[in-house]
Amino acid sequence: MGSSRPSVTERVLSILGAFSPGRTVMSLAEISRQTGLPAATAHRLLGELTRWGALERDDDGLYRVGLRLWEVGALAPRGLGLREAAMPFLEDLYEATHENVQLAVLDGLEVLYVERIAGRDAVHVFTQIGLRFPAHATGVGLALLAHAHPDVQERAITGPLRRFTPKTLGSGGQLRRALAEIRRTGVAISDGQVELHALSVAAPVFGPADIAVAAVSIVVPADGFDWRVLVPAVRASARGISRALGAPRALRSPDSAIHRSD
Structure with a gap:
């Protein structure tokens, strides 16, 4: 029996997890490659994350971590x-x-x-x-x-x-x-x-x-x-x-x- 498809939550987390100190800014193609998600799926989820403020998209179409995600992360007791x-x-x-x-x-x-x-x-x-x-x-x-x-x-x-x-x-x-x-x-x-x-x-x-x-x-x-x-x-x-x-x-x-x- 094959493995189950990743849930929407797992896909979203894989996008957020693709960002790191060495990869702070990425294009849609890079995010798709890093996560293994189809470009269309990655584009849809990136749009939702950007509207919520977890990510930001600049004029060149590049994505970076947004202030909303930083605000949530700042609530961590060890943060x-x-x-x-x-x-x-x-x-x-x-x-x-x-x-x-x-x-x-x-x-x-x-x-x-x-x-x-x-x-x-x-x-x-x-x-x-x-x-x-x-x-x-x-x-x-x-x-x-x-x-x-x-x-x-x-x-x-x-x-x-x-x-x-x-x-x-x-x-x-x-x-x-x-x-x-x-x-x-x-x-x-x-x-x-x-x-x-x-x-x-x-x-x-x-x-x-x-x-x-x-x-x-x-x-x-x-x-x-x-x-x-x-x-x-x-x-x-x-x-x-x-x-x-x-x-x-x-x-x-x-x-x-x-x-x-x-």
């Missing part, structure tokens, strides 16, 4: 509310260092970057708001995985673990040991795991239920930079955001230990 609570602390961390500062949340086995402050003269990083990346390879991802539900941790540990550089954690045993150490210390150092020239210092952010809801990090050059001096500042930033979100554990004394995940 606008988290960013509003975090921004004062992220700005303080940036002003103290003038390095790249990031805020991310965990979605499955990936991290989604929801905020970023980029230093003009800071080390180049690949991240941008809305970008997803495998959690095991990033500082924010390791900090979040270390405090995720055990089922999520086991899924990550059993892999597969994609390697981006020779320093990326490539085995379940390495990842399991790293997560245990991060839980003990409360901070993760991702040294050259995504790009060899970059190192990130990350700490988890907790919500009202004392569950990790996000992670904050700062990214600096891997060479010629004493990352140890950043640990107290990153931990203090994460703790401040946690306190703003109402996390009971934010009132406890932080551990002074540090962890390097190479």
